[in-house]
Amino acid sequence: MSTVPRMLDAVRSVKVKLGLLILASVLVAILVVSLGRDAGVAAWVSVPVTLALALGVTQLLAVGMTSPLREMTEAARRMTAGDYSVQVAATSSDEVGQLARAFNRMSADLAAVDRQRRDLVANVSHELRTPLAALTALLENLADGVVPTTPDALLAALAQAERLSALAGDLLDLARVDAGKAPLTVAPVPVGALLTEVAAEIQEATASTGRGVAMTVASPDDLVVSADPQRLRQLVTNLLENAVRHSPAGGVVAVSAYAVAEGWRLEVQDAGPGIAPADREHVFERFGTLTDPTTSGGGGTGLGLAIARWVTDLHGGSIAFVDPPAGTPGALVRVDLPLAPRPILSPRPPEVTMVSTGPTNIPAPPIPVAAPSPTIDDLFGRFWPENGLGPQLKALGAALTVGVLAALVIPDRDFGLGTTLVLLAAGGAVLTFARHRRTPFTLGCAALCAALALVPMLRDADWIIVPCLLAGGALCVAGITHGRTLPAFVLAGISWPLAGLRGLPLLGRTLGALGSVGNGAAIARTVLWSVLGLVVFGVLFASADAVFAEWTDALVPDLGLDTVIPRVFFAFFVSGVVLAATYLGLNPPNIAGPSSTPRPVAHRFEWLAPVLLVDAVFVAFLVAQATVVFGGHDYLQRTTGLTYAEYVHQGFGQLTFATVLTLLVVWAAARKAPVATASDRTWLRGSLGLLCVATLVVVASALYRMDLYQDAYGFSRLRLLVDVFEGWLGVLVLTVMAAGIGLRAAWLPRTALLTGASVLLGLALLNPDAWIARHNLDRYEQTGKVDWTYLQRLSDDAVPTLVDRLSGDERLCALADPYADPPYVLEPRDWLEWNLGSHRAASAAAGLTVPASGPGSACNGVLASAP
Structure with missing residues (x-):
């Protein structure tokens, strides 16, 4: 049974619940958005936190609305397998709760019917076996001549046959009960005459057994009722036969009938051992006999009293065993009937499922249905099943710890040492709980992630730090999901934000398990007293000692209300x-998905012809390039009307795109080309190898064009990134050629991912801003051309190069901040913002007061003289 608290159980309408759920979610979203806006929280932080909290409130309030439906679905599945003992939670007061209670009643009814069916098979088999065995043995003795054919022997056989006939009649009656096909034929019935007649018949039938049970009948002569004579006789017969069966030899069965308010009453009392109050209701169940070993009657089909109750219900009456008069033995059954049959106002409650416990029976406790799988499990299906994960308290604690650390370290600070510490802590927490943490690929990704996390501590340039962080995130998800293909890497990246939704059931189980953690109260008290002691004594010592106060200010951030709210947002994020x-x-x-086996084409020309045409185009392009190289600038301008700088700028983007398309052509051809024969493999290697070689020449041409363009127009971050990207494409082409030699390419996607991250890490280690500054100054020394404004916008990583290569006003102008007012002075940063680039910049520019480059600054003369 679900133990999740259901906060809206008291609401009696599903519509109202939905309205309250929407209202609560909207109010939470408005409150959180307002707090974030007033505190100046960035939208990229506040929006995900708002959505997560609103979703959490919705999940918390909706779980009680949907869990009964999921439980009923699970219970229905178990019932189709034959388990009718399940029960669902029915705590709510709305329509779903009413449905759950009706479902439980239906389950109890089906359980009772199923139990009766099994009892019917077992008991009928037992009841049939006894007379059949006796009759078979008697007939065999008669056939073999062991027993002479006498009237007594035939009477014994007749008695067994009559017992079988009586059982068959009772079963037919019960079949009519179950089918509802038992209409009443009402007529006046003199009760006294009926009782006397039935009692005489039964007494005469039992006289031959030698038991000698006597009967007394007491009924007024004027008691005439409207009833079905046949059914009423069946009722009296069954009650008297039951009383005789359980009375000892020489006992007396008393039968009485008399008028009562709004009807009449029939009472039958035997002289047997009686019935315990706990068993009085159960004897009316089918085959609910209570055989007493001290009586000699025994036997019976166990259906007589069940039929008696059915006849009573048909007439609109009631039947029950009551306490006999004081001082008298036996059992007393009382039947209250109306003077005329009336319809039954309400059906009899379902029979209670019984469990045999020896001499008595007790109701079987309902078996609660197992906790159903959350709706989210069905939403993600086979793409993302959850395989029995238990509460993850350590994982939750690690994530919260990293969030608190980030909230204390990162807000209001630039990238630096603090960022690296948070990244390493986050990566360690994720790797600790990853399923594939010990595989070589995951460990390789983890090592690269750690190296990329060091970039904020080494460099000051945000434009290189941010791509490194994004590459680290891509490596992280690829490593922990153990992807092998490019689509798998993409799906892994998409799955990261979706994990916030997919993991909600596990988060709920983890939060629910917090209350069951051993020593939870002791841990909470320890944390509370520790924090209290730290705060109290920290404040006292900070107010008593200036040095300690400085240390405290450096370690503890400002926790005013205007900074607490953004930090809380950041911690949640x-x-x-x-x-x-x-x-x-x-x-x-x-993320692997179904494996797709390549389906080669039937004929070689289907893939070879397109590849050879692409090869021809590449060869023609290379011939054109050679013509330009050997023809020189005059030939180019005479032929195209373009200068060499315009020519190289015009085609660089197209060459880069052509390189990417070439890799796609190689991939498609490799999937479609058959490799069954040596000839097939030779053609594949030759045609694609030629294409790859031509592509390498194109890559070299693109890099050469960019180099010429930079010489003409200067060096910039974007141009350096494009150079690095084109070079990485060349590395990929080389790996494709290596894969083509052995025709094994399964390792290519992971190699491309790792080499891409490695190239980006290498660019960060290169100190790209310093490289750009150095090459622009080289160009300035050769041509006298430089973009001073662009140099001013470089990060602190370039400051040592600028200070070393320039002097005088040129140095001050190159270091000026074009956006600063008043003039920007290079100063050491907060220790959590420390990085190697800013530290070296501060050391190199120590003592320099750098002016702003606005109107009236010292840079105006330099800028005016710039070409």
Whole structure:
């Protein structure tokens, strides 16, 4: 049974519940958005936090609305397998709760019917076996001549046959009960005459057994009722036969009938051992006999009293065993009937499922249905199943710890040492709980991620730090999900934000398990007293000692209300990101998907002809390039009317795009080309190898064009990135050629990912801003041309190069901040913002007061003289 608290159970309408759920979610979203806006929280932080909290409130309030439906679905599945003992939670007061209670009643009814069916088979088999065995043995003795054919022997056989006939009649009656096909034929019935007649018949039938049970009948002569004579006789017969059966030899069965208010009453009392109050209701069940070993009657089909209750119900009456008069033995059954049959106002409650416990029977406790799988499990289906993950308290604690650390370290600070510390802590938390943490690929990704996390501590240039962080995130999800193909890497990246939704059931189980953690109260008290002691004594010592106060200010951020709210937002955001990545590692999705086997074409020309045409185009392009190289600038201008600088700028983007398309052509051809014969493999290697070689020449041409363009127009970050990207494409072409030699390419996607991250890391280690500054100054020394404004916008990483290569006003102008007012002075940063680039810049520019480059600054003369 679900133990999740259901906060809207008291609401009696599903519509009202939905309205309250929407209202609560909207109010939470408005409140959180307002707090974030007033506190100046960035939208990229506040929006995910708002959505997560609103979704959490919705999940918390909706779980009680949907869990009964999921439980009923699970219970229905178990019932189709024959388990009718399940029960669902029915705590709410709305329509779903009413449905759950009706479902439970239906389950109890089906359980009772199923139990009766099994009892019917078992008891009928037992009841039939006894007379059949006796009759078979008697007939065999008669046939073999062991027993002479006498009237007594035939009477014994007749008695067994009559017992079988009586059982068959009772079963037919019960079949009519179950089918509802038992209409009443009402007529006046003199009760006294009926009782006397039935009692005489039964007494005469039992006289031959030698038991000698006597009967007394007491009924007024004027008691005439409207009833079905046949059914009423069946009722009296069954009650008297039951009383005789359970009375000892020489006992007396008393039968009485008399008028009562709004009807009449029939009472039958035997002289047997009686019935315990706990068993009085159960004897009316089918085959609910209570055989007493001290009586000699025994036997019976166990259906007589069930039929008696059915006849009573048909007439609109009631039947029950009551306490006999004081001082008298036996059992007393009382039947209250109307003077005329009336319809039954309400059906009899379903029979209670019984469990045999020896001499008595007790009701079987309902078996609660197992907790159903959350709706989210069905939403993600086979793509993302969850394989029995238990509460992850350590993972939750690690994510919250990283979130708190990030909230204390990162807000209001630039990239630096603090960023690296948070990244390493987050990566360690994710790797600790990853399922594939020990595989070589995951460990390689983890090592590269750690190296990329060091970039904020080494460099000051945001434009290189941000791509390194994004590459680290891509490596992280690829490593913990153990992807192998490019689509798998893409799906892994998409799955990271989706993990926040997929992991909600596990988060709910983890939060629910917090209350069951051993020593939870002791841990909470320890944390509370520790924090209190730290705050109190920290404040006292900070107010008593100036040095200690400086240390405290450096370690503890400003916790005013205007800074607490953004830090809380940031803590939630980072904790959610880390928790989603942790869930991704704990339970990676099925990103591999169904394996697709390449389907080669039937004829070689179908793939070879397009590839050879592409080869021809590449060869023609290379011939054109050679013509330009050997023809020189005059030939180019005479032929195209373009200068060499315009020519190289015009085609660089197209060459880069052509390189990417070439890789796609190689991939498509390799999937479609058959490799069954040596000839097939030779053609494949030759045609694609020629294409790859031509592509390498194109890559070299593109890099050469960019080099010429930079010589003409200067060096910039974008041009350097394009150079690096084109070079990486050349590396990919080389790896494709290596794969083509052995015709094995499964390792290519992971190699492309790792080499791409490695190239980006290498660019960061190169110190790109310093490289750009150095090459622009080289160009300035050769041509006298430089973009001073662009140099001013470079990060602190370029400051040592600018200070070393320039002097005088040129140095001050190159270091000026074009956006600063008043003039910007290079100063050491907060220790959590420390990075190697800013530290070296501060050392190199120590003592320099750098002016702003606005109107009236010292840079105006330099800028005016710039070409």
